[in-house]
Structure formats: structure tokens, C-alpha cells
Amino acid sequence: MSDPMTGERKRMREPGTCVVDIASGELTGATNRYAKTLADLAGVYEDEAAYRAMLEKMAGTVVYEVTSYTPSNDAGDMIIGVTRMLPGKIGREFFVTRGHIHARANRPEMYYGESGRGVLLLESPGGDIRTVAFGPRSVCYVPPFWIHRTVNVGPDPLVMTFAYPADSGQDYDIIVKSGGMRSRVVDDGKGGWTVADNAAYRPRSAETVAAILAQTE
Ligand SMILES: [Fe+2]
Numbered sequence: 001m002s003d004p005m006t007g008e009r010k011r012m013r014e015p016g017t018c019v020v021d022i023a024s025g026e027l028t029g030a031t032n033r034y035a036k037t038l039a040d041l042a043g044v045y046e047d048e049a050a051y052r053a054m055l056e057k058m059a060g061t062v063v064y065e066v067t068s069y070t071p072s073n074d075a076g077d078m079i080i081g082v083t084r085m086l087p088g089k090i091g092r093e094f095f096v097t098r099g100h101i102h103a104r105a106n107r108p109e110m111y112y113g114e115s116g117r118g119v120l121l122l123e124s125p126g127g128d129i130r131t132v133a134f135g136p137r138s139v140c141y142v143p144p145f146w147i148h149r150t151v152n153v154g155p156d157p158l159v160m161t162f163a164y165p166a167d168s169g170q171d172y173d174i175i176v177k178s179g180g181m182r183s184r185v186v187d188d189g190k191g192g193w194t195v196a197d198n199a200a201y202r203p204r205s206a207e208t209v210a211a212i213l214a215q216t217e
Helices: 004-011 048-058 173-177 206-213
Strands: 019-021 026-028 032-037 062-069 078-085 109-115 118-123 129-134 139-142 147-152 158-165 183-187 193-197
Touching: 026 062, 026 078, 078 147, 118 139, 118 183, 129 183, 147 158, 147 173
Parallel strands: none
Antiparallel strands: 019 026, 032 062, 062 078, 078 158, 109 139, 109 158, 118 129, 118 147, 183 193
């Protein structure tokens, strides 16, 4: 007779725990890590001269870093991680992550604010914009099909925990192809933030939008 535990041992993964270190903005015990410098964000910001000036000051500085616990990339599994973003502005525009839509576009995401003040900037394939402001202890829901990017609108590092289905993947090109996201999060001149139109934005075709929304697996 076959041992029923043999099949189980192949199927099961071990539970785990990681500690969110807010001071360092890292997930202790992370299995994966990547970092972005300002040089990695060429073409993202509207004010090219301000970008080049900041690049000279911040050459090599990590502007955001992601540490994650990635047990697998299997359907049905989950990736948990922490993002830490420096505060700052390029001209009037607050520091942002590159942003993406999930390669499997119908996958959602959760963000939990640990410290700092952030805004999630979301864009539907058809070009609708939403902003979700968050701070410590906020839980944010990113529904399927939304392009999403994080913005640090505060004076301090922004640290947040996230979780998403392990087979989501990230498509960064969708933003590049449209000349950026439709809106930018900018300083309102009164200590807060507001959204401004991105003049370089090129809407997606109806065919492209339909193809994205047709994803079901
Ligand atoms: Fe995502």
C-alpha cells in the first residue's frame, strides 16, 4: 500500500513568517530583492531637466527597494513583500515606482501602509484614473485589471507591505507604450498633492483595451 503522506509531502509547502522591519523598510527573511536607482527611471518624469539635475545629486542612490517572500510563481500561491521608497520630487512631481499592470491582468493586489504617506495611482486600460491615499494601518485593494504605481507624497520614507497571487507577473511596458500614465501626482503648493494631466499620454486603442479585459486565466 502506498503511504498517503508521500503524495502530501510533494504537494505541501512549509508555513513561514517574516518580520517587517519598518526602520530599514525590509522584509526580514526575504527570498527575493530588487532595487531601483533614479537612473533606472529614465523617461518616467515630466521635467527632464529636473530629472537630470537630480540624477547628478543622487547617482547610485537606491530610490526604492522591494524585498519579498516568494515561495513559488505557481497559480494559487501568494507572494508577500515590502516596498520602501525614498521621499522626494522631480520638479513638481513626487517620487514614483515604475508601475505596471499584472501580466495576468485579472490578478489583484493588497497594500498595507507601514509608515509614511503614500498614494496609489491607478489607471484602467481605457484610461480612467483613481487615486487612493494611504498611511500607516491602511489596507488598500487593487482590483484586477488596474495599472498601478505607488507615489511617496510625504516627507519621510514610505514603507508598505503587499501581497498578490504568485502567478501575476508584471508588465511594465504597458505604461511605456502609452507615454506614461494618464495623470501625474504633483505638489499642490499647499503642502499636499493633486493630480495633473500627463501631456505625453497616448490612449490605448479599443482593440488593446478589449484584449486586456478578455484575460480570464
Ligand atoms: Fe502589482
